[in-house]
Amino acid sequence: MPVICQLKSVRKDYPMGDLTVTALRDVSVEIHAGEFTVFSGPSGSGKSTALNLIGCLDRPSAGSVMLEGRDVATLGDEALGAVRARRIGFIFQSFNLIPVLTAYENVELALRLAGVKDGRDARVKKALNDVGLGEYLDRRPAQLSGGQQQRVAIARALVKQPAIVIADEPTANLDSTNGAAILAIMKEMNTRAGVTFLFSTHDPDVVAQARRIVTLHDGLLVNDTSRPRAS
Amino acid sequence: MRSLLRSLVLVLTLVLPGLAHAVTVDELLGMLDKNLTYDTRESTMVMTVTKGDRVKTYKMHSYGRGSTEGVVEYMEGRDKGTKMYRKDQELWMYLPSVERVQKISGHMLRQGMMGSDMSYEDMMEASSWKARYSGVVEGEESFNGVKVWRVKLTAKSADVSYPTRVVLVDQVTYIPLRQELYATSGMLLKTWEMSDVRVIEGKNVAMKMVVEDKLQAGSRTELKFEAMDFSVAVPEEIFSVRWLERN
Amino acid sequence: MMFSIAIRNMLRQRRRSLLTATAIMFGTGLLTIGIAWQQGVLQGMLGKAAAMAGHVRIVTADFAKKEQLFPIAENIADTGPVVKAVAELPGVRGVYPRLQLPATMTVGEDIGEVFGLVTGAPLEFYTEVLDLDRNIAQGRMMADDKEAVIGLTLAEELGAKLGDEVIALGQTQDGSISPIKVTIVGLYDMGGGNVNKMAYVTLEKARWMADIPDGATEVVVFCADRDDAEAVAAAAGALPATAGLEVKAWSQREPWAGMLQLQNTIQTIIVLVIVIISSLVVLNTMMMSVLERTAEIGVMRAMGLRRWQTLSLFVTEALVIASVGGLGGAVIGAAGGLYLQKTGINVGSAVDKLPAAFPIATTVYADFELEQLFWSLVLGFVMAVVGSLLPALRASAIQPVEAMRSRR
Numbered sequence: 001m002p003v004i005c006q007l008k009s010v011r012k013d014y015p016m017g018d019l020t021v022t023a024l025r026d027v028s029v030e031i032h033a034g035e036f037t038v039f040s041g042p043s044g045s046g047k048s049t050a051l052n053l054i055g056c057l058d059r060p061s062a063g064s065v066m067l068e069g070r071d072v073a074t075l076g077d078e079a080l081g082a083v084r085a086r087r088i089g090f091i092f093q094s095f096n097l098i099p100v101l102t103a104y105e106n107v108e109l110a111l112r113l114a115g116v117k118d119g120r121d122a123r124v125k126k127a128l129n130d131v132g133l134g135e136y137l138d139r140r141p142a143q144l145s146g147g148q149q150q151r152v153a154i155a156r157a158l159v160k161q162p163a164i165v166i167a168d169e170p171t172a173n174l175d176s177t178n179g180a181a182i183l184a185i186m187k188e189m190n191t192r193a194g195v196t197f198l199f200s201t202h203d204p205d206v207v208a209q210a211r212r213i214v215t216l217h218d219g220l221l222v223n224d225t226s227r228p229r230a231s
Numbered sequence: 232m233r234s235l236l237r238s239l240v241l242v243l244t245l246v247l248p249g250l251a252h253a254v255t256v257d258e259l260l261g262m263l264d265k266n267l268t269y270d271t272r273e274s275t276m277v278m279t280v281t282k283g284d285r286v287k288t289y290k291m292h293s294y295g296r297g298s299t300e301g302v303v304e305y306m307e308g309r310d311k312g313t314k315m316y317r318k319d320q321e322l323w324m325y326l327p328s329v330e331r332v333q334k335i336s337g338h339m340l341r342q343g344m345m346g347s348d349m350s351y352e353d354m355m356e357a358s359s360w361k362a363r364y365s366g367v368v369e370g371e372e373s374f375n376g377v378k379v380w381r382v383k384l385t386a387k388s389a390d391v392s393y394p395t396r397v398v399l400v401d402q403v404t405y406i407p408l409r410q411e412l413y414a415t416s417g418m419l420l421k422t423w424e425m426s427d428v429r430v431i432e433g434k435n436v437a438m439k440m441v442v443e444d445k446l447q448a449g450s451r452t453e454l455k456f457e458a459m460d461f462s463v464a465v466p467e468e469i470f471s472v473r474w475l476e477r478n
Numbered sequence: 479m480m481f482s483i484a485i486r487n488m489l490r491q492r493r494r495s496l497l498t499a500t501a502i503m504f505g506t507g508l509l510t511i512g513i514a515w516q517q518g519v520l521q522g523m524l525g526k527a528a529a530m531a532g533h534v535r536i537v538t539a540d541f542a543k544k545e546q547l548f549p550i551a552e553n554i555a556d557t558g559p560v561v562k563a564v565a566e567l568p569g570v571r572g573v574y575p576r577l578q579l580p581a582t583m584t585v586g587e588d589i590g591e592v593f594g595l596v597t598g599a600p601l602e603f604y605t606e607v608l609d610l611d612r613n614i615a616q617g618r619m620m621a622d623d624k625e626a627v628i629g630l631t632l633a634e635e636l637g638a639k640l641g642d643e644v645i646a647l648g649q650t651q652d653g654s655i656s657p658i659k660v661t662i663v664g665l666y667d668m669g670g671g672n673v674n675k676m677a678y679v680t681l682e683k684a685r686w687m688a689d690i691p692d693g694a695t696e697v698v699v700f701c702a703d704r705d706d707a708e709a710v711a712a713a714a715g716a717l718p719a720t721a722g723l724e725v726k727a728w729s730q731r732e733p734w735a736g737m738l739q740l741q742n743t744i745q746t747i748i749v750l751v752i753v754i755i756s757s758l759v760v761l762n763t764m765m766m767s768v769l770e771r772t773a774e775i776g777v778m779r780a781m782g783l784r785r786w787q788t789l790s791l792f793v794t795e796a797l798v799i800a801s802v803g804g805l806g807g808a809v810i811g812a813a814g815g816l817y818l819q820k821t822g823i824n825v826g827s828a829v830d831k832l833p834a835a836f837p838i839a840t841t842v843y844a845d846f847e848l849e850q851l852f853w854s855l856v857l858g859f860v861m862a863v864v865g866s867l868l869p870a871l872r873a874s875a876i877q878p879v880e881a882m883r884s885r886r
Contacts, residue, residue: 057780057878078784084878085782096777100486105479112479113782156781280652282551287652309689310654329645329657346653 089157147178502803505756510811532698575694598684629674760865800862815846
C-alpha cells in the first residue's frame with residue numbers, strides 16, 4: 001500500500017513561559033493507506049502532538065511532515081487549513097458538533113469547507129445513511145444521543161473522502177454498547193472503503209482491533225508493531 | 232511798560248544762563264493758569280472736524296465766566312440752536328429737535344464734542360494746570376522758531392483725564408504751544424497745538440488750536456477763534472440751566 | 479449558510495443577544511432624537527436670526543471690522559445703486575437698506591438709562607421679512623416718520639405704553655449728539671425673550687438721526703431660499719455696484735459661522751460618544767460569546783474554516799443583532815423625534831439672558847427628518863461592526879490545537 005503520510009525526523013517544541021518543552025524529539029514514522037493504527041503512550045508521551053502534526057493542525061519545529069507526497073511543514077496557516085478541509089477528517093472525544101446546525105447541516109458544512117460545490121446533497125445523505133442515521137437528518141445535536149452524535153461526527157469526517165481520519169478518543173464518552181457500534185462502523189469503513197484511521201486511545205477494544213500500534217514515550221518512538229491483516 | 236519789563240527779564244535770562252533753569256514748574260503752571268483766567272469772556276469760533284475724508288464745520292458763539300462757567304451755542308446747520316451750559320464739573324445740553332435738556336455725565340463726557348477730537352472733559356478741564364499737575368522742566372528747545380521749555384507733567388490725582396503730559400511752553404507768552412497727552416500705559420492719546428497767539432486786553436491768547444486724536448487715524452479738529460472779548464458785560468441769567476430751555 | 483448560523487447563534491444566546499440589541503436600540507434611538515433636537519435648536523434660531531440679520535449682508539469693510547462698536551460712520555453713503563443692482567439677481571426676494579443705531583431711550587421727563595437699538599428700514603422689510611405686522615400684540619404698524627413700533631420687553635423696561643412718546647438719544651455719523659422723538663403706535667411680540675427688545679422706526683427717521691441722507695450702515699438681502707445665501711452672496715459680491723464692500727452670507731458671518739462650527743463639533747461628539755458606548759456593549763457581549771465558543775470555533779478551524787470566514791461569522795452575527803436593535807431604535811427615534819417636533823420643550827427664561835444675535839423663542843421644537851433616521855441606522859451598523867471587530871479578530875486567531883486542548 002502506498003505511503004500516505006510520513007513524519008521524518010520530526011521535532012516539536014512548545015514554549016511554556018520561560019521554558020521550552022520538547023513534546024517530540026526526532027520521530028520518524030510512515031503511515032500507509034488503509035491502515036487502522038493506534039498511537040499509544042502515557043500522558044505527555046507526545047502521541048497527541050504526533051497526531052496533530054499528521055493532521056496538519058500544527059507545524060513541526062524541525063523535520064518534515066509529508067502528506068500525499070507534499071511537505072506540509074512549509075505551508076502557511078491558511079494553506080494548512082485548506083489541506084485539512086479537503087484531506088483530513090477529525091473525530092473528537094467530545095463529538096464537537098456545531099450545536100445550532102442539524103445533523104445534515106453539520107455534515108454538509110464539511111463539504112462546504114472542502115470547497116465542494118456540486119452533488120453535496122447526495123453525498124451528505126449517503127454519509128448519514130452509512131452510519132445509520134438516514135432518518136435523523138433534521139435533528140440537532142441536542143436531540144441526539146451520545147452515540148448518535150458520534151455517528152454524525154463520523155459521517156462528517158468521512159463525507160469528504162479524506163486521506164486520513166484522525167480519531168482522538170472516539171469512544172471515551174460512550175457506553176460500551178455505543179462504543180462497540182462506533183468501532184464497528186469505523187472498522188467497516190476501513191475494510192470496505194479503505195479509509196485510513198489513526199487513533200489516539202486507551203480503549204482496549206479499539207486497541208484490539210488495531211492492526212498496528214505505534215508507541216511513544218517521552219517524545220520518542222519506542223515501539224512500532226504491525227499485525228498481519230486478519231482475514 | 233509791561234513789555235519793557237518783560238524785555239528786561241529776557242535780557243537778564245540770556246545774560247545769566249544759570250538763572251534760566253531756575254524757572255520752577257509751579258511758576259510755569261501758574262503762568263499758564265493766569266493766561267486762562269478772566270472775569271467774563273465772549274467769543275465766536277469756527278470748529279472744523281476732519282475724519283478721513285469727511286469734513287464738517289460748526290460755528291459757535293460762547294460766553295464764559297470766571298473760567299469755571301460757560302455757555303456755548305451752535306449757530307448754523309443741523310445743530311443750530313443746540314446749547315451747552317457748563318458749571319464747574321457739570322454739563323447740560325439743550326437739544327432743540329426734541330426740546331429737551333439732557334445732562335451729560337459719566338462716559339459721555341469723554342466723547343468728542345460734536346464728534347470732534349476735543350472731548351467735553353477736555354474743554355472743562357482747560358483752566359486748572361497748577362491744581363491738577365506737578366512736574367519737571369526737562370530743558371529748553373526750539374519749536375516752530377520759538378524758544379520753549381519742555382515740561383513733563385504728572386497728574387496729581389487719579390481723576391485727571393490725562394495722567395502724563397509733555398508740554399512745550401513758549402518762554403515769552405507762556406502759551407502751551409504743543410502738548411502730548413498720554414495714558415498711564417505711556418500710550419499717546421492726543422496732541423494739542425496752539426498757534427496764532429495774540430495779545431487781547433493784556434492777555435496772551437492762542438486764536439487757533441489743532442487737536443488730533445491719536446487713537447483714530449485721520450482724525451483732526453481745528454478750532455479758530457474769530458473774535459474774543461474780555462471786558463463784556465454778560466447778563467447773569469445766561470449762566471443757568473433755565474436759560475438753555477428758552478429761546 | 480453563514481447567515482443562518484449567525485441567526486441561530488443569536489437565538490441560541492437569547493438573553494445576551496437581547497442585551498446587545500437593546501444597547502444598539504437605545505444608541506440609535508438616542509442618536510436620532512438627539513440630532514433631531516440639535517437640528518431643531520439650530521433651525522429655530524436660524525430662522526429668526528437669518529430674518530433679523532439678512533440672508534446676505536452688504537456693508538463696508540470697515541464696518542465689518544468694527545462691528546461690535548456700531549460704527550455708524552462706516553456706512554454706504556448711497557445705497558440706491560447697490561439695492562437696484564442686487565435686486566435683479568436671481569434667487570433674491572428683497573433688498574433693503576437698514577440702519578441699527580445704538581441709543582439711550584427714555585419715556586417721560588426723566589432721562590432714562592435704557593440702552594437699546596433703534597432700527598430703521600423700509601416698511602416692506604418689516605412686513606415681508608420680519609412679519610412684524612403679524613406679530614403686533616397691541617396697536618398697529620407705524621405709518622410715518624413720527625411713529626415707532628417697539629417690543630414688549632423694551633416697553634416694559636421703559637415703563638412705556640401705547641401712545642407714549644419715546645426720546646432716543648444717539649449720534650450722527652459725525653459724532654454729534656442726535657436725538658429723535660417718536661410716538662409708540664404698536665407693541666410687537668415675536669416669541670419672547672431677547673427678541674422683543676427692538677425699537678423700529680422708518681428708514682427716513684433713522685437716516686435723519688444718523689445724518690446719512692441717502693445711505694445706510696447695511697444693505698440686507700433676502701433670498702427665496704435661505705440655503706441659497708452663499709450662492710447669492712457670491713453673485714452679489716461680483717457686481718460692480720458692490721465693489722469695495724463686504725458681501726457675506728449669514729453662514730459666513732459670526733456668530734453663526736462659529737455657531738455652525740460648534741454645532742457640528744457638538745454633534746460629532748454626541749455621535750462619537752453614543753457610538754463608542756454602544757460599541758463597547760457589543761464588544762463585551764460578543765467577546766463573552768467568543769470565549770464561550772472557543773472549542774466550537776477550534777473545531778470549525780480544524781475542519782478548515784479560514785480566518786476570514788471566522789471573522790465574518792462573528793461580524794455577521796453582530797450585524798444581525800444590529801438590524802434588530804436598529805429597527806427598534808428607529809421606532810424609538812422616530813417616536814421621540816416626532817413628539818419633540820410637535821410639542822417642543824419650554825426652555826423659558828434661560829433664553830432671556832442670551833444676546834440678541836441668538837434669538838430663541840421660549841419653546842424650542844425638534845426638527846425631525848427621515849434622513850436622520852437613515853444615518854442613525856447606518857451608525858447602528860457601525861456600532862455593531864466596531865464592537866464586534868475585536869472579538870471577531872480574537873475568534874479568527876484561535877488555533878485549532880489550542881481549542882482541542884482546552885476541551886480536554
